[in-house]
Structures are given as structure tokens and as C-alpha cells.
Amino acid sequence: MMKNFATGLLLCFQFFTAIPVKKQLPLTAKSVTAMYANMPFLGLLMGVTSICIIQINEHFFHFSTLLLAILLIITSIIITGGLHVDGLIDTGDAFFSYKDQQKRLDILDDPRVGAFGVLTIVCALLLKLGFFYEALTRDVHLFYFIAIPLLARLAMLFYFVTMKTAKTTGLAAYFKGLVNAKQILLICTLFLLVLLGVAIYFGQWNMFILALFMLVIIVLYRHWTKKNFGGMTGDLLGALYEGTEIILWAMLLLFI
Template sequence: MSKLKNAGIGFLLAWQFFSFVPIKKQLDMNKSSITWMYASLPLVGLIIGAILSSCANLLVSYSDLSYVLVAILLVVGMIVFTGGLHVDGFIDLCDAFFSYGDKKKRLQVLDDPRTGAFGVLGVVVLILLKFGFIYEALEQGRFEMLVFIAAVPYVARVGMLMYFVSMNTSKQTGLAAYFKGQVMTKQLIVTSVVMFALLSVGAVYIGLYSFFILVAVMLFAVVLYRNWSYRNFGGMSGDLLGALGESLEVVLWLVVLLCI
């Protein structure tokens, strides 16, 4: 019963930390519940995606809204559901990387709460690309793309989880370092693999074999991002983790548009 309780607490913690959903309850944070929190991260993405997909389906089927407005609402919905957390990480990443300093300087900029010009430019490009890819998918009459509105956030968060598990933190302080020290890695890997296997079986059952194309691209992108972040920042941080999630969603939507 204790394991089941920690799993439930971890699921609520995932919503508390990785979404805007208010969990107005004091939750017990121990090694087991924190491990379940990270294991629940992809599930949170799947649920958010499923909600947005259902809303998009209603708008496309029962309203006269243009695909432009539907695509805009989807992009805004993605930002709102995450509370802008991942977008904030992407902004900080752009400011830090384009500061053209050494690793120490970049880490200092990464921790700076102020937003610079490169952060603003970066997030504008990010949002425009995401909007453009989603709009094009809808405009081409691919109503089956609604399935990918749920699949893309899920696969992107699987990538975030892999990055978190496989990376050392760039510094010994901060939330990322704290959670990294608390997580039971073996349990997290086993739990995540089982959950991913179940979702994969579901994808095969409904004939969504293109799901595995997204997974393959995600794996390749995570490897590249790991090497890049080690080289430029010396490891992982919360901002880099959030930036990866946003970047993966853009890459995966491009794959959906061009290859599926």
C-alpha cells in the first residue's frame, strides 16, 4: 500500500511541478514519491495532449474557426498547461548560449531571472515554428494529426526523462541537483520502461506505427542535445531540461508534417 500511495503522490507532484494545475495539498516528498514524480512526467504530457486533442477535434468538427485560429489556440494551450515553465527554460537557454561566454559565464546567465534580447528572439522563433508546423498539418486535411497532438507531448517528455536520468547536473545546487540526488535511478528506469512498453502496445493496437518514427527521432535528438549541453554547459539543469522539452516538440511536429 505504501508503494501505491507513493505512486499517487508522485503523480500529483508531477502535476504540481510540471503543469499549471493547482494541487492545493501538502504532499510528502521522499525518494519514492520523487521517483514516481519523474516517472509520471510522460503521462502528464500524454494527458495534456489528449485534452488539447479533444478540444481541437471539437473545434475542427463543430465550429467555423479557421485552422489558423485552431493552431494558435493549441500552441497557447500547450504553454498554459505547462505554466510556461518549459518556455521559460528555453528563453534562459537562448540568453545563456548566445552570451558567447565560457561555461561559467553561461551558467551565470542561465541563473539570471532577467530576460535578454536573445531569449525574446528565441522564443518568438520557437512559437512561430510550432504554430506553423501544426497549422500546416491541419491545413493539409490530416485530421488524423489530432492523434499526434497527444503523442508529441508524450514522446517529448520521454526524451526529457531520458536526458534527466542519463546526465549529471552542471552544478551541485538547485532543484535539478536536489531531485537528481533523491531519485532512485533503477526504479525510475524500470517503471518508465514498463509504462513506455504499455503505451507502445497501445500504439500498435490502434495501428499507429508512425509513433515509433517519432521515438527514433527523439532518441537521436536527445543524444545530440546531451553532447551539446555537456560541451557548452557542463551538464544538466532545470532550464536545459525544459528547453529540451520545447525543442523536441518542434522537431517532432516537423517530423509529423514531413514524414508521416
């Protein structure tokens, strides 16, 4: 069991981050399931990294709030290797092409970046920059810098195991065929319960609203992707992560 956990963690770093793992690892049903089971820990890593940067800046560098917000965004992109950002760009290109489902899927596979993809990512990064700036200015509890990336990871996993793939080819379809969906759903539920327990400890009751809204996002995104793409792809997973983070920050800062 520990061996599968370690293998899954390394696979998680190998496929979903820029952290170099130069080792040939087995892609079996158990190891792939373990890889996805470890994805919430990646959300924790990103959140903890953000908090460390905030604390280091507070005690040593004293950069402006704007520069600190920019550094947080750049750091998250560096850790993931821009994987989710790339997915959002491709999704923007495909959706705003206003083509049929098959043409949109073809655009997702196209490595070139179009104008709509550029506009999508510029708007997304500006929104994230603005929300980080507001969160830092308002002294929002540091708990949310861990909670929101973790909720975004959980949203990806819930969506991944409950949504059919749009294509029979590609990594998403390949991994979908190997992963044990029931185990992933159980692990996601446990992570969510632990996160809510920590929120109670810190007295952050807004977390319950964010968790509920995360589930609403999944339901709406399932409907949207099924209608416009016919199912799930790796790029759509990346877009879900970025979009969920932005929407949850917006909910926390603007409406709760």
C-alpha cells in the same frame, strides 16, 4: 504503493503545471521518484486536452485552422504555466551569449530576459504554430497530438536520469539526488513500448521512426549540453521538451 503514486501525481502537478495543488507534500526518495514516474501522464493530459479542443471546435465552434493552432499552443502554455517556455528562453539567452560554461550557467540563473531569449522563443513558437497548422490542414492522425508530447516527456526523463547536473544547487540537482534512476528508466521504457503498441493498433508505423529519432535527440542533446553547460539544469530540461516537440513535428510533417 498507491499512496506514493497519488503523492507523486500531486507533486507532478505542483512542480510542473499551473494546476493549483495547495497541499504540503513530502519530498522523499519514493515520492520524488513517483513524481517523475507520473510525468508521462502529464504528456498524456496535454495530448488529450489538445484532442478535446480539436473535437469541440469541429463540432461546435468551427474556428479557422490558424486560430485553432494558436489556441492549442496557448492551452499547452497555460497547463504548464510556461515552465518549459521559460527554460527555452533562458537557454537561448545563455547559449547565444557565446560565453564560457560558468558564465552561461550564471545567465541561466538570471531572471532577466535578453534579446536572444526573446528571439529564440519567437522562432520556436512560430515553428510550432506552423507545424500545428500543417498537421490540422493535412488531417494528421489525432494519435500524434498525444504521441509527440508524450515522447517529449520521455525524452526529458531519459535525459534527466542519465545526465549529470551542471550545478550542485537548484531543484534539478536536488531531485536528481533523490530519484531512483533505474525505476524511472523502467517506467519510461514501459511507456514507450505501450505507445508503440498503440501505434501498431492504429497502423501508425511512422511512430517507430519518431521514437528512434527521439533517442537520437537525447544523445545529441547530452553531448551539446555537456560541451556548452557542463551538464544538466532545470532550464535545459525545459528547452529539451520544447525542442523535442518541434523537431518531432518537423520530422513527421516534412520527412516521413
